[in-house]
Amino acid sequence: MSEKQHFDKLVYYTEGNKLVVERRFDAAQETVFKAFSESKLLEAWWGPEGWQTTNARFEFKPDGVWHYCMRCMDKNQGEFFGQESWGFAVYKKMTVPEVIVYTDSFADELGNPQAGMPEIHITALFKADGQQTILQFISAFASEAAIQQVVEMGFVQGTESQFRRLDELLRNGL
Numbered sequence: 001m002s003e004k005q006h007f008d009k010l011v012y013y014t015e016g017n018k019l020v021v022e023r024r025f026d027a028a029q030e031t032v033f034k035a036f037s038e039s040k041l042l043e044a045w046w047g048p049e050g051w052q053t054t055n056a057r058f059e060f061k062p063d064g065v066w067h068y069c070m071r072c073m074d075k076n077q078g079e080f081f082g083q084e085s086w087g088f089a090v091y092k093k094m095t096v097p098e099v100i101v102y103t104d105s106f107a108d109e110l111g112n113p114q115a116g117m118p119e120i121h122i123t124a125l126f127k128a129d130g131q132q133t134i135l136q137f138i139s140a141f142a143s144e145a146a147i148q149q150v151v152e153m154g155f156v157q158g159t160e161s162q163f164r165r166l167d168e169l170l171r172n173g174l
Contacts, residue, residue: 009167010160019147021137021156023163027170029128032135033097034174035166036124043068045169048161050074051085056109064091066102067111088113100124118146135163 004013011022025032035041039058046053047070057067066089072080088107094100101124106117113119121140126133137159141147 010156010163012156014144014147017141017144017147019139019141019151019155021139021159023135023160024129025133025135025163025167025170026131027133028131029126029133030097031170031174032133032166033100033126035169036100037094037096041169041174045165046070046162047085047165048158049165050077050080060091060094062091062093065089065111066091067107069109084109086111086114098126100126118142118149120150 004011009023013020035045037060039055039060042058043053043055046068050072051070052073053068053070055066055068057065059065066087068087068089070085070087072083075081086107086109087104088111089102089104092101092103101122103119103121105119106114108114118141123138123140125136125138127136139147141150
């Protein structure tokens with residue numbers, strides 16, 4: 001296991017081919033889980049700050065598909081402004097309000113995987129801690145090199161950015 005590192009309120013580390021990200025939210029476990037399991041709520045916070053997510057398809061059930069597009073709406077993000085980034089996920093299992101397991105891939109607008117980009121196997125664990133929730137994202141990759149690829153692309157910073165958006169949504173009430 002690599003040494004735990006901190007980025008803003010995020011703690012992250014690697015365990016072999018897994019990148020583990022943890023963050024605490026000042027909201028009940030059921031509420032945080034709900035923000036992941038309802039299409040409109042997920043659209044409200046998924047993606048980095050300055051980006052807007054639209055779900056082309058959202059089926060929150062085992063073998064259900066989540067096909068989404070993140071668009072940069074912030075002119076201050078320079079060359080990223082106007083860019084789109086598509087994702088395609090397949091839910092494997094969920095245990096309300098504790099666990100969501102799914103695969104997520106970079107994709108095109110038709111849902112085809114983007115060549116040269118890794119598929120990520122994600123286990124999201126929602127752990128109640130009093131009236132707070134500790135969210136642990138365990139992202140398994142085909143190799144440690146694939147982890148390095150997404151880390152260099154800003155995966156950790158992007159994750160903290162979107163979790164700040166989730167934090168704001170939770171503070172303002174779903």
